[in-house]
Amino acid sequence: MTGNRDMTAETDFLRPLVTVDVVILTLKDGGLQTLLMKRAAEPFRGDWALVGGYIHPEEDDDLEAAARRILGVKAGIAAPYVEQLQGFGDRRRDPRGWTVTFAYVALIASEGMMLSKGANADSVAWWPVAGSGVEPALAFDHTRILAAAVTRIRNKVEYTSLPVHLMPPCFTLTDLQRVYEQILGRPMDKSQFRRRIAEAEFLEAVPGEFRLASNRPAQLYRIRAGLSTIFFDRTI
Amino acid sequence: MTGNRDMTAETDFLRPLVTVDVVILTLKDGGLQTLLMKRAAEPFRGDWALVGGYIHPEEDDDLEAAARRILGVKAGIAAPYVEQLQGFGDRRRDPRGWTVTFAYVALIASEGMMLSKGANADSVAWWPVAGSGVEPALAFDHTRILAAAVTRIRNKVEYTSLPVHLMPPCFTLTDLQRVYEQILGRPMDKSQFRRRIAEAEFLEAVPGEFRLASNRPAQLYRIRAGLSTIFFDRTI
DNA sequence: CCAATAGTGTCTTTCAGACATTATAAC
DNA sequence: GTTATAATGTCTGAAAGACACTATTGG
Known part of the structure; x- marks a missing residue:
């Protein structure tokens, strides 16, 4: 936010792509499970990924609002508990170049959770968490993000x-x-x-x-x- | 990161501005102090602000590398300890519109710290932390970021x-x-x-x-x- | 009555907190 | 010797851990 140079001059083509990804966790069948979506577009088309999306500056007041909107629109979930996990950003996580994401964790009660009905219903699924990850390889660096989320939650449950x-x-x-x-x-x-x-x-x-x-x-x-x-x- | 739409189509004009801001803390004169810079450009010209800057996709491997580079270039500091604090993003923190920042905390030993010599030497200063903030009002939402950093560090020192x-x-x-x-x-x-x-x-x-x-x-x-x-x- | 789980009580060991004591330098 | 701080030892009370016991339902 600081700096001597003019903002627009430096950032027009250097501005990295910004996303918000949400690790959705619940307790089902005696263990932690996470909600994943199958990607419909490149890159990583067909791979499982965290629920995520772009910030909508007109709709979203702040980052958490963006996370909650994405949660509702893409997964049909209104989670009472959402917390920011960590920011991730480097040049390797997306094949298209330098990108950043704000990762959030959402906890929801296993009862009363509704998956989004309609079009992409078959591309959304709960996956059991074994260790600190899931069975399928995930798109982008989502394996790392999921692991960080599970570790954070497990630690926090202690105290x-x-x-x-x-x-x-x-x-x-x-x-x-x-x-x-x-x-x-x-x-x-x-x-x-x-x-x-x-x-x-x-x-x-x-x-x-x-x-x-x-x-x-x-x-x-x-x-x-x-x-x-x-x-x-x-x-x- | 997920989503059905084509990436470039959605993001060309919605892409928010991304910065990295570093809260630099040390122990001086019996208390915590933080390094601030006086802004030379609008907005908030002349106000004190955290040391911050833009990501340089060609130079920076990841977010932490960006934070360390900014620390070196703008404050002349090579901090051994840098940790990500939190992401901040909303439409009000910058008068120009929706922006996001990745806030980092750097801890340095009070001995052997060198302020950057030369041009902007008089625009850099250590400020004592009283409570969870400093005396001057800061640019952007940096008062809030600094408070979050001080709270985080104080809590972590406990354990x-x-x-x-x-x-x-x-x-x-x-x-x-x-x-x-x-x-x-x-x-x-x-x-x-x-x-x-x-x-x-x-x-x-x-x-x-x-x-x-x-x-x-x-x-x-x-x-x-x-x-x-x-x-x-x-x-x- | 019995079976099953809810809810509370008691004992022992462990450890944090407070304080006392010993150690080793300069002068 | 005195003074000052380093470094370690000891005692006590509170709380964690383990376990036993009582309570209340349905059948």
């Missing part, structure tokens, strides 16, 4: 309340513990887990709401209004 | 070895503790501090090197070769 964004509106404490365990890949102590959640005070019991089964009924909880992600003092 | 990048090549453990204390703004227990540093195993004693004074000599330490920033198990 934040981030998994609540993967939950339906109401859930039991045991449900939440299962989600933590699935992402972290290790069992957790029930008593300790509940102590932490209670201390953090980011959930509230839904009065009179219980999940019934052939055992003691479980209290349902929801996120306290107006709260964003909580950072625990230490680890969960 | 990483990041302050070693603010140290000269050799230093005593007491020196390092002073740096932590200055950034965090609170005193720390010597015994505990040394336990943490020893556990993390990212420093090594320089054999036979001591700082002499009218007291017991202090062992000098350096960063162990090949190590990047260490994350402590908990807090420092």
Whole structure:
């Protein structure tokens, strides 16, 4: 943004191509899954890629708005939780030359997610995340971006309340513990887990709401209004 | 990066302007200071701004390379530690319209830093950071970027070895503790501090090197070769 | 009654925090 | 010897981890 030269003079032909790519994550079938699209155009036609697009200066107020619009238009998803991951830019990620992208991560609850109906329905699919990637090779440098996203989320789950964004509106404490365990890949102590959640005070019991089964009924909880992600003092 | 439309068709006039801005931080006179440049061109001519510039696709291999080149050319600094902070982009940060920037943070040791000699020497200055900003109003949204950088670094100091990048090549453990204390703004227990540093195993004693004074000599330490920033198990 | 899961209590070990003590230089 | 800071040791209270126990439903 600084510099002595005139802006337009230097940038008319050096301006790199700018995109926004979104790593969409959910918890399905006991593990993390990510939403990918099959590319219809060159380059990398036919390859799987992150959901992405261009900034629309007339419509988008800022980068996050662009990410949310792309999420809605291309994947039919309105994600409550979107966070910027990292910028990527070099001369090799796109065969056409120097490009940059702003990578975002979106977390959505596995229930109530709608894939875009219509034209490109068969070119959109959920892929299970194994390790920090998916089975198919991805277009551009999307393998690297996906890996960075999965690593970031796994790390953050250790010390934040981030998994609540993967939950339906109401859930039991045991449900939440299962989600933590699935992402972290290790069992957790029930008593300790509940102590932490209670201390953090980011959930509230839904009065009179219980999940019934052939055992003691479980209290349902929801996120306290107006709260964003909580950072625990230490680890969960 | 995805999308069905042809790339050039959509982007010829929508391509936003891309810059790289670097928040340069050091520890001077007992506190954080940041390097700012006085703008010579419109917009915001005469205002203080972060050190920044455009990507040079022919020279720069990737975004970080661009940040390092800008650091060298505009501020005469070769910073060993550079990390990407965050991308910023909206239609209001630049009066000329939608622009994006990749913000980086560079940490440098207070000793051995050289300001660029010559033409723009009087337009470059160190400013003390008070709270999470500096005294003058900055160009563009640089006040916000600087605040984000300071917050990020302060937080990371709590649980990483990041302050070693603010140290000269050799230093005593007491020196390092002073740096932590200055950034965090609170005193720390010597015994505990040394336990943490020893556990993390990212420093090594320089054999036979001591700082002499009218007291017991202090062992000098350096960063162990090949190590990047260490994350402590908990807090420092 | 039993089976199954929800939810809480208790004990032990570990470790952070506070503080004390010893070490080694200059003078 | 004194002074000043380096470096290490010790004690205590709080919290993490492991585990046991009680609660409440359906069948």
